[in-house]
Each structure stands twice: as C-alpha cells, then as structure tokens.
Amino acid sequence: MPTASDIVLEAAGIEKSFPGVRALDGVALRVRAGRLVALLGENGAGKSTLMNILSGVYPPDAGTIRLDGREVRFANPREAQALGIGIVHQELNLVRYLSVAENIFLGREPLTVTGLIDYRKLHADTAAVLKRLDLAVAPGTLVADLRVGQQQVVEIARAVSAEARVLILDEPTSSLSAHEVEVLFGVIAELKSRGVAIIYITHKFEELARVCDDVTIMRDGRVVGEALLTELTRDAIVRQMAGREAKEVFQKSPAVLGSEILRADEITLPGEGAGRPFLVEKVSLSLRRGEVLGVFGLVGAGRTELLETLFGLHPERSTGRVSVNGQAVNFTSPRDAIAAGLALAPEDRKRDGLVLPMSVAANASLASLDRTLRGGLVSESREAAYITPYIERFRVKTPSLHQLIVNLSGGNQQKVILAKWLATSPKILLLDEPTRGIDVNAKREIYAFIDELARAGLGLVVVSSELPEILALSDRVMVLCEGRKTAEFSRADATPERVLHAALPDLAAIVS
Amino acid sequence: MSASKSAAFFARFRSLLALALMVLALCLLSDRFLTPDNGWNILRQISVNLCLSIGMTLVILSGGIDLSVGAILALSGAIAAGLLKHGIALPAFDVLLQFTTAGAIVAGLFVGAGLGWCNGVAITRFQLPPFVATLGMFSIARGLTMLWTGGFPITGLGSSFGEIGTGTFLSVPMPVWIMSVLVAIFVLVTRRLRFGRHLYAVGGNERAARLTGLHVNRIKIAVYTLAGALAGVAGLIVTSRLDSAQPNAGLGYELDSIAAVVIGGTSLSGGRGSVTGTVLGCLIIGVLNNGLFLLNVSPFWQQVIKGVVILLAVAIDKMNARGRDS
Ligand SMILES: Nc1ncnc2c1ncn2[C@@H]1O[C@H](COP(=O)(O)OP(=O)(O)OP(=O)(O)O)[C@@H](O)[C@H]1O
Ligand SMILES: [Mg+2]
Numbered sequence: 156m157p158t159a160s161d162i163v164l165e166a167a168g169i170e171k172s173f174p175g176v177r178a179l180d181g182v183a184l185r186v187r188a189g190r191l192v193a194l195l196g197e198n199g200a201g202k203s204t205l206m207n208i209l210s211g212v213y214p215p216d217a218g219t220i221r222l223d224g225r226e227v228r229f230a231n232p233r234e235a236q237a238l239g240i241g242i243v244h245q246e247l248n249l250v251r252y253l254s255v256a257e258n259i260f261l262g263r264e265p266l267t268v269t270g271l272i273d274y275r276k277l278h279a280d281t282a283a284v285l286k287r288l289d290l291a292v293a294p295g296t297l298v299a300d301l302r303v304g305q306q307q308v309v310e311i312a313r314a315v316s317a318e319a320r321v322l323i324l325d326e327p328t329s330s331l332s333a334h335e336v337e338v339l340f341g342v343i344a345e346l347k348s349r350g351v352a353i354i355y356i357t358h359k360f361e362e363l364a365r366v367c368d369d370v371t372i373m374r375d376g377r378v379v380g381e382a383l384l385t386e387l388t389r390d391a392i393v394r395q396m397a398g399r400e401a402k403e404v405f406q407k408s409p410a411v412l413g414s415e416i417l418r419a420d421e422i423t424l425p426g427e428g429a430g431r432p433f434l435v436e437k438v439s440l441s442l443r444r445g446e447v448l449g450v451f452g453l454v455g456a457g458r459t460e461l462l463e464t465l466f467g468l469h470p471e472r473s474t475g476r477v478s479v480n481g482q483a484v485n486f487t488s489p490r491d492a493i494a495a496g497l498a499l500a501p502e503d504r505k506r507d508g509l510v511l512p513m514s515v516a517a518n519a520s521l522a523s524l525d526r527t528l529r530g531g532l533v534s535e536s537r538e539a540a541y542i543t544p545y546i547e548r549f550r551v552k553t554p555s556l557h558q559l560i561v562n563l564s565g566g567n568q569q570k571v572i573l574a575k576w577l578a579t580s581p582k583i584l585l586l587d588e589p590t591r592g593i594d595v596n597a598k599r600e601i602y603a604f605i606d607e608l609a610r611a612g613l614g615l616v617v618v619s620s621e622l623p624e625i626l627a628l629s630d631r632v633m634v635l636c637e638g639r640k641t642a643e644f645s646r647a648d649a650t651p652e653r654v655l656h657a658a659l660p661d662l663a664a665i666v667s
Numbered sequence: 668m669s670a671s672k673s674a675a676f677f678a679r680f681r682s683l684l685a686l687a688l689m690v691l692a693l694c695l696l697s698d699r700f701l702t703p704d705n706g707w708n709i710l711r712q713i714s715v716n717l718c719l720s721i722g723m724t725l726v727i728l729s730g731g732i733d734l735s736v737g738a739i740l741a742l743s744g745a746i747a748a749g750l751l752k753h754g755i756a757l758p759a760f761d762v763l764l765q766f767t768t769a770g771a772i773v774a775g776l777f778v779g780a781g782l783g784w785c786n787g788v789a790i791t792r793f794q795l796p797p798f799v800a801t802l803g804m805f806s807i808a809r810g811l812t813m814l815w816t817g818g819f820p821i822t823g824l825g826s827s828f829g830e831i832g833t834g835t836f837l838s839v840p841m842p843v844w845i846m847s848v849l850v851a852i853f854v855l856v857t858r859r860l861r862f863g864r865h866l867y868a869v870g871g872n873e874r875a876a877r878l879t880g881l882h883v884n885r886i887k888i889a890v891y892t893l894a895g896a897l898a899g900v901a902g903l904i905v906t907s908r909l910d911s912a913q914p915n916a917g918l919g920y921e922l923d924s925i926a927a928v929v930i931g932g933t934s935l936s937g938g939r940g941s942v943t944g945t946v947l948g949c950l951i952i953g954v955l956n957n958g959l960f961l962l963n964v965s966p967f968w969q970q971v972i973k974g975v976v977i978l979l980a981v982a983i984d985k986m987n988a989r990g991r992d993s
Contacts, residue, residue, distance in 0.1 A: 488877075489879070490881075493880040506874060510938065512871045524864060531860075532860065533864055
C-alpha cells in the first residue's frame with residue numbers, strides 16, 4: 156500500500172478562471188512515486204488546465220503545488236522542467252521545420268567546448284531515445300515529414316529524454332497506432348519501476364487496466380472521486396464523470412438501405428516524394444442511402460487519403476471514377492464535392508478544421524453561412540439560431556457562442572467541427588476519426604446521431620482506428636492495408652479477429 | 668473574475684483609451700490643439716493613410732501583406748494627372764485621347780485596382796509569398812511612375828480635379844467625406860458580408876478554409892484588388908490636394924499604413940482584427956503627428972516617438988492576448 160511519504164507532487168486548492176469560465180475550483184491531486192494516476196473526466200472538466208498549471212504554462216489563481224513536500228511556484232514551463240516535471244501536451248507542439256533530434260532536445264542541446272551545438276552527440280542521444288520508443292526514423296528527419304502518430308512519439312521522446320520525475324501525459328494515445336501504444340505502455344512500466352510518478356489523461360477506458368494504479372475523476376473543475384483502479388467499475392467511473400446515471404449503451408438500429416448514393420472505382424493516389432509509391436491503390440467502394448460504411452485500417456493505411464481524394468482534395472494526382480447518385484462526377488476542389496452534397500469532417504482538427512482566431516459560432520457556421528444570411532448579410536442572431544441545436548445536441552461546453560474556439564477544451568473543439576459539417580445537411584457524410592478526444596458520454600451521443608442520420612437516408616463513411624467503434628456503427632466494414640482494400644465484411648461477418656487480420660500488413664497478401 | 672473582466676474590457680478599448688489619453692494630454696499642453704480648425708486638419712491629414720490602411724487591413728486579415736500600396740498611390744495619381752493634363756496619344760489610330768476629370772479619376776482607380784489584381788494573381792496562381800510579390804510590384808510601380816512622368820511633377824490640373832483634395836461639401840472637406848464613406852462601406856463588408864467572414868477564415872486557417880469549400884484564391888485576389896483600388900483613391904486625393912502629381916509621392920506610406928493597422932490591434936498573422944481598430948490606429952498616429960508638430964518637437968524626435976508608440980501598442984496587445992496558443 157502506498158504511503159504518504161511516496162508523494163512526489165501534491166497540488167491543493169488549485170483555482171483557475173478564464174473570462175466567463177471557472178475552469179478549476181479548488182482541485183487537489185496527489186501523485187506518488189512509481190505509480191500512475193489516471194485523470195478522467197468529461198470534455199471541458201478541467202484536466203488539461205490542471206496539467207498546464209502543474210507544468211508552469213499558467214500560474215494558478217489560488218492554491219499550492221508541493222514538490223517533495225516543498226512549495227513551488229513556476230514562472231514558466233522551463234522552471235517546471237528544471238524541477239523534473241515533464242509533459243506531453245494534448246496538442247502537438249513541435250517545430251515542423253526542425254529535425255526530430257533538434258525538436259527532442261530543443262532548449263537542452265548538447266554543446267561542444269566551443270559553444271556550438273554538438274550534432275554528433277545530439278544525434279547519438281536521439282537515436283538512443285528513439286530506440287527506446289521503437290520509432291524507426293533517422294534523427295535528422297524533418298518533423299514535417301512524419302505522420303501525426305510519429306510526431307506524437309517524438310513528443311513523448313522529448314518528455315522521456317528529459318528524465319522527468321513527474322511525467323504528465325495528456326491523451327498521448329489519441330493518434331498512436333496499436334503498436335506505438337504497446338511500446339508506450341512498455342516505456343511507462345519501465346519508468347514506473349524506476350520510481351517516476353505519472354499523470355495520465357485518457358478517454359479510452361480499455362487502457363486503464365494496462366497501466367493505471369490510481370484514478371482521479373474530475374467534473375466541472377472539481378475532483379469528484381479518488382480511488383484505486385481495482386475499487387472501481389467502468390459504470391461507476393462513467394457515473395461519477397457525468398454526475399448522473401449513465402444512459403444505456405448504444406444500440407444500432409437495423410439498416411434500411413436505399414439506392415446507391417456514392418460509388419468509387421479504382422481510386423488511386425500516388426505518393427509524393429519518398430515513402431510508398433501509392434497512398435491509395437485501386438480502392439473501390441459503394442455506398443447506399445441509409446448505410447454506414449466503416450473503414451478500418453491501421454494508421455498509415457491510406458484511410459484519410461481515401462476520404463480526401465473522394466472529397467476532391469487531390470484532383471491533380473488522383474485517378475479513378477466517382478459517381479454520386481449514379482451520375483459521374485469529377486471534383487476539382489472540395490467546393491465541388493460540397494456542392495454535390497458531400498461533407499468531410501477531417502481527422503487533424505487543428506490543421507484542417509479549426510479557424511483558431513474565430514468564435515465558436517463563426518467556426519460552426521462557416522460551411523453553411525449561406526443559410527444564415529438575412530437579406531444577403533451575415534446575421535448573428537440567425538447564425539446562432541441555426542447552429543445552437545447542434546451545439547446543444549453534442550453538449551459543447553462553452554460560456555457562449557462568441558467564445559473564441561481556441562479557448563475550448565480539445566474534445567469540445569472536436570464537437571464543434573462535427574457540428575459544422577452536420578449543419579451543412581449533407582447527403583453523404585465522410586467522418587474521419589469522429590470521436591478522437593471525445594469523452595465516453597459524448598461519444599455515445601455522437602453514435603446515436605450517426606445512427607439517426609443513416610435512418611434519415613444519408614450515406615455515411617466512418618473511418619476509425621478504434622475497432623469497437625467501427626463494429627458498433629457499421630453496416631458494412633471495409634478494411635484497408637497499406638493503401639489497398641484487403642477485405643469487406645457485412646455487419647454479421649465482421650468479427651474483431653477477421654477485421655484485424657485483414658488490416659495487418661504481413662497477412663494482407665494471403666487475405667486478398 | 669473582476670480582474671479578468673476588466674482586463675478584457677481594457678483589451679477591447681485599449682486603443683480608444685490611448686487616444687483619449689493623448690487628446691487629454693495635448694489639450695493641456697497646447698492651446699492650439701483643441702480647436703475646430705485643428706480637428707478638421709487632423710482628419711484631412713489622416714485621410715490618405717486611412718484609405719491605404721483600410722486596404723492594408725483587408726490584406727493583413729487575409730494573412731498577407733502589401734508593400735506596394737505607396738508605389739501604386741504614386742502611379743495612379745501620376746496617370747490620372749497625366750491623362751487629365753496631356754491626354755494620351757494613340758499613334759496607331761492617329762488620335763489624341765483627351766480626358767475629362769471624371770475620366771481621369773476612373774483611369775486612376777483602374778490603374779490601382781489593376782496593379783492590385785496583378786498582386787493577387789501573383790500570390791494565388793503563381794504562389795509567390797505576398798511579401799515577395801508586392802515587393803516586386805513596389806519596384807515595378809515606382810519605375811513606371813518615373814517612366815510616365817520622366818521624373819518631373821505634373822502640375823496645373825484644374826479646379827474641378829482640385830475639388831477632391833481641397834473642396835468641401837456641407838462644409839466638410841471632401842477627403843473626410845471620402846474616407847468616412849469608405850470606412851462605413853468596409854466596416855459593413857468585414858462585419859456583415861459573407862465575403863468578410865470568409866476573409867477572416869482564410870487568414871485564420873487557409874487550409875481549413877479550402878476544405879470548407881471557400882473560394883480561397885478568389886477571395887485573396889479580391890482583397891489585393893481592393894487594396895490597389897484604395898491606393899488609387901489615396902493617390903487621387905494626394906495629387907488633387909497638391910494640384911500636382913509628384914513622382915516620389917507616397918514614399919514609405921506602406922509602412923505608415925502597416926503601423927496604423929497594427930496599432931489598431933490587427934494581428935499580422937492574419938484572421939484577427941478590424942477596420943474600426945484601424946480607424947483608431949490612424950487617428951492615434953494622426954493626433955500624435957499633429958501634437959508633436961504643435962509642440963515644436965523636432966521631426967527627428969517625432970520619428971523616434973512614433974516608433975516607440977508602435978512598439979508599446981503591440982506589446983500591450985500581446986500581454987492581453989496571451990491565450991493557450993501563444
Ligand atoms: N485559455 C482559456 N480561455 C478560456 N477558457 C479556457 C481556456 N483554457 C481552458 N478553458 C476552459 O476551461 C475548461 C476546462 O478546459 P480543459 O481544457 O482543462 O478541459 P479538459 O478536461 O482537458 O477537456 P478535454 O477532455 O476536452 O481535453 C473548458 O470549459 C475550457 O473551455
Ligand atoms: Mg484536455
């Protein structure tokens with residue numbers, strides 16, 4: 156049983172307000188050496204804000220932080236780092252046009268006696284950390300050339316290489332492949348055995364059993380529960396997160412299929428530069444009204460690229476035929492695709508979805524602004540009336556529609572992006588990782604909405620790397636592997652084993 | 668809570684507050700400051716910079732920059748003046764086209780809009796960074812002005828052309844009318860037109876704007892064309908006021924207008940800011956210039972002080988805007 160003396164980091168009475176939002180309201184958190192505390196809570200509960208305070212990003216309005224029993228105050232992240240607090244933030248914070256090595260040791264570059272950067276040592280040290288994290292890229296690779304998941308591993312490498320005593324991981328696995336997650340769990344176990352204290356934020360409960368010792372649950376800026384993981388059930392956690400009885404689990408309604416609404420034949424997208432010659436290779440698909448087509452594949456299987464190609468984002472490079480409602484179409488830009496009734500909610504919300512300096516309302520209405528005009532002019536009241544149902548449906552937590560979207564929590568930003576595309580009333584909805592970073596309760600709400608849209612006669616394509624999500628939502632499952640379609644299953648035939656089997660590269664040859 | 672609320676209030680009205688403080692100080696320091704004449708004087712003096720700065724605001728909101736507005740000002744003014752004074756000979760048809768005042772004005776505006784359009788096309792179709800494209804245009808327009816004028820001013824443009832810069836209507840100077848109408852139009856454009864909203868989106872995240880199906884290239888071309896046309900307006904005002912097109916007109920004006928936009932709280936990284944902010948920025952610079960002149964501060968010191976004001980304005984802005992992404 157852990158004792159009080161194991162406590163490395165202790166926060167008490169932490170308060171933090173932003174204009175219109177009380178983000179933290181007297182929060183206490185204790186982290187013990189060699190143990191991992193999972194911090195759970197709905198989107199906007201205040202988890203990331205607390206971590207930002209513990210790592211020196213902002214000062215708290217009130218409260219104390221003790222490290223080894225001594226009270227500390229951080230003026231900036233550097234001071235927190237110097238005292239042994241490492242953090243992997245929810246959003247990537249890498250310098251895209253510096254190399255992997257330069258990013259990992261940014262601010263801690265090894266120097267030669269003459270004061271220049273010692274590149275030999277820099278690269279050797281980087282190679283060592285990368286090996287520990289099993290990331291097979293050269294230290295000199297530009298970060299911009301990495302996949303998002305690999306970039307995330309670089310972030311983790313940066314925190315791990317600092318040899319922190321307290322390591323904060325804010326949704327570290329949201330864009331990692333299954334293999335990368337396994338490696339991370341290995342590293343976590345090793346760090347724990349060396350006495351590192353870890354704070355781990357996640358919305359994926361299945362991860363808890365693998366790594367977690369203690370659980371702290373937050374709701375609306377307060378801590379509402381603290382326990383050993385072994386003392387809790389999944390239901391109890393969900394209940395405490397939501398503060399009310401959890402709703403029943405999601406039940407998909409039987410599909411009523413209509414005519415074919417989208418058809419794609421032999422979609423091919425050649426790669427650029429090094430890497431695979433084809434990002435998408437001769438993939439065909441057909442989608443009917445009222446149908447949900449799940450697309451499963453490991454990270455890098457070409458799922459995002461397939462959706463982007465369908466959406467007219469790569470007109471110069473891609474080949475293949477697409478028809479909508481039986482009519483051949485040739486989209487030369489997303490604009491054409493939108494006009495034909497398509498919508499794509501993108502995977503990388505910060506890069507492709509959010510206009511950070513704009514308000515929640517302006518982001519949500521951006522794709523359907525035409526419908527909210529009054530006499531040809533932008534009307535804030537009409538705009539608000541038009542998007543409020545979507546914002547409420549997903550329970551986006553924001554003090555007002557005028558709040559800048561940059562100030563929302565990660566999961567709430569994601570909900571606004573979904574709302575933006577649903578508000579276009581599309582005929583064909585392409586969803587790329589729709590529930591990334593979204594809490595369990597909101598997830599169920601989104602599943603129910605997808606189901607409702609299908610019943611209303613839309614065709615939906617849902618891409619996800621979470622197998623349970625694909626299996627729960629889809630009428631049909633298509634599996635991609637290394638840019639090719641390796642299998643397709645009806646809902647009844649789609650067992651986890653079969654789908655996974657088809658998604659694994661070395662087996663793909665046998666299946667196809 | 669109340670601390671952060673007052674901080675938000677302060678951030679919002681920061682420029683207004685700065686302006687009020689300056690006006691107050693100048694009232695105390697100089698008895699020539701708070702007179703109706705001096706008031707009109709200030710407004711007339713800022714009209715040129717404000718025309719340029721409205722265009723610059725649009726450009727900066729879209730995530731770009733325009734270094735060519737001063738040069739376009741000079742060329743539009745020179746062309747309008749030249750056409751008015753000498754007309755243009757078309758040897759192929761063996762005719763000399765004479766221009767009326769209205770014709771010359773339209774021609775000047777067309778030159779401005781046309782050069783701005785070229786900027787937009789260079790930036791979108793040929794993917795040149797705005798800094799580079801408009802730097803090129805700066806040099807081209809300066810060169811063309813010299814070629815057109817031969818390096819000499821074109822003077823004696825007639826009283827009807829002089830009305831633009833020196834006339835009054837309902838006892839308000841024409842330049843003040845022009846600038847007020849333009850401000851009203853562009854406040855409406857940025858706040859209430861779909862184009863305005865799209866402009867903010869393009870500047871805030873161009874990739875997301877494209878994925879949302881916005882006409883990103885068309886929007887950008889429109890923005891640079893408008894900036895050019897507004898530089899044309901400024902060129903006509905300057906030329907008319909002096910009754911002469913100076914080959915070196917508008918030298919360095921692009922920097923003054925960038926300063927006004929930035930002091931007005933518009934972010935150079937795009938997507939954040941407003942035309943009303945820019946109006947305040949222009950007023951602050953105008954009042955500052957006027958006050959320093961009235962107080963007999965040497966022109967050299969005036970420049971230093973102006974620089975300090977720009978730095979202070981932006982520094983305060985940054986302190987307030989420290990959000991999660993900074
Ligand atoms: N800089 C800021 N300005 C204004 N409000 C903020 C700011 N940062 C956070 N908030 C608000 O504080 C609350 C808590 O946000 P936080 O990011 O900590 O949530 P979270 O628990 O990490 O959620 P998620 O699971 O979605 O990541 C939210 O309501 C958010 O809108
Ligand atoms: Mg968060």
